[in-house]
Amino acid sequence: MRQKLKNVLELLENSTQEQLIYHFLAINQRPLRFDALLVGLLNTSTEQMECYAISGRQEMDIQRHDLSIQDLNDPLIQVLRSGEESQWQTLHRGVRIEDARFRNFVYELSSECGLYARPVFDYYGHASGVIAAFTAQPEQCTKSGNIFSLSSELFQHQLKKIQEMELLRQQLRQIREVFKSQQQRQKQLDELLVGLSSGVPKHPPGIAQDYSEINDLTAAVEAFEYDVMVQRLRQYRSDRKRTAMSLNISPRTFTYKLSKYGYEL
Numbered sequence: 001m002r003q004k005l006k007n008v009l010e011l012l013e014n015s016t017q018e019q020l021i022y023h024f025l026a027i028n029q030r031p032l033r034f035d036a037l038l039v040g041l042l043n044t045s046t047e048q049m050e051c052y053a054i055s056g057r058q059e060m061d062i063q064r065h066d067l068s069i070q071d072l073n074d075p076l077i078q079v080l081r082s083g084e085e086s087q088w089q090t091l092h093r094g095v096r097i098e099d100a101r102f103r104n105f106v107y108e109l110s111s112e113c114g115l116y117a118r119p120v121f122d123y124y125g126h127a128s129g130v131i132a133a134f135t136a137q138p139e140q141c142t143k144s145g146n147i148f149s150l151s152s153e154l155f156q157h158q159l160k161k162i163q164e165m166e167l168l169r170q171q172l173r174q175i176r177e178v179f180k181s182q183q184q185r186q187k188q189l190d191e192l193l194v195g196l197s198s199g200v201p202k203h204p205p206g207i208a209q210d211y212s213e214i215n216d217l218t219a220a221v222e223a224f225e226y227d228v229m230v231q232r233l234r235q236y237r238s239d240r241k242r243t244a245m246s247l248n249i250s251p252r253t254f255t256y257k258l259s260k261y262g263y264e265l
Helices: 002-013 017-029 075-082 100-107 138-142 147-198 217-235 240-246 251-260
Strands: 036-043 048-055 063-068 086-088 114-121 127-135
Touching: 002 017, 002 147, 017 036, 017 048, 017 147, 036 063, 036 075, 048 075, 048 100, 063 075, 063 100, 075 086, 075 114, 075 127, 086 138, 114 138, 114 147, 127 138, 127 147, 138 147, 217 240, 217 251, 240 251
Parallel strands: none
Antiparallel strands: 036 048, 036 127, 048 063, 086 114, 114 127
16 A cells, blocks of 8 residues: 555656656556546647546556547536536446547446546646546545545646646746847847947948049048038937037037038037
């Protein structure tokens, strides 16, 4: 008994939903006290419940069943939708189940087989799956203190922990993406400000500017000087003192040059 309890407590060490499901089934499979045992979790993107089931065999033979949440005759879907545990004394060999593969799974169980099913809930408290025991005595599954009951409670607890960790990882990824985007925008803004401050147009590396049409060096220098002064003046919202300081000249000299080049003061 001590070893069984140890195995049950190891459910708390599982870090993924798949590991948790397989571990839960393995714990209750040796020996399996039911005709079959099943765990199903809702996949909202496909509107199906993905189920993993084992029957009363010696080996760990897990079967997969994808049940449509629209199949209202399926007892497992009924439990998922209601969010409440339920018992059926008999399943009548699954005659009302629409899914052929799952109906055949139930049909191969003993003729007197009933069902006990309990919902499992996600991190937000919404019903998101079921744990189901196929047995001739479904009422026995409600007794507390047995391995099935204890492992079911720990399964529910660990499922929420796994989902909480996944949610935190998603939020962390989003924060990193936002931070990276902000860094890129800041870099672009810094480069833009540097370009505006320098007043020197940037050119692709390796490509020289064409000065062949310049035939008056003094006029060309004055035109360049005028463009720099006007651009910087706009940058500082017509604040001549700040503009002059940024160009390392006195406000008086700055005003003189603007007047000289015909800028309307």
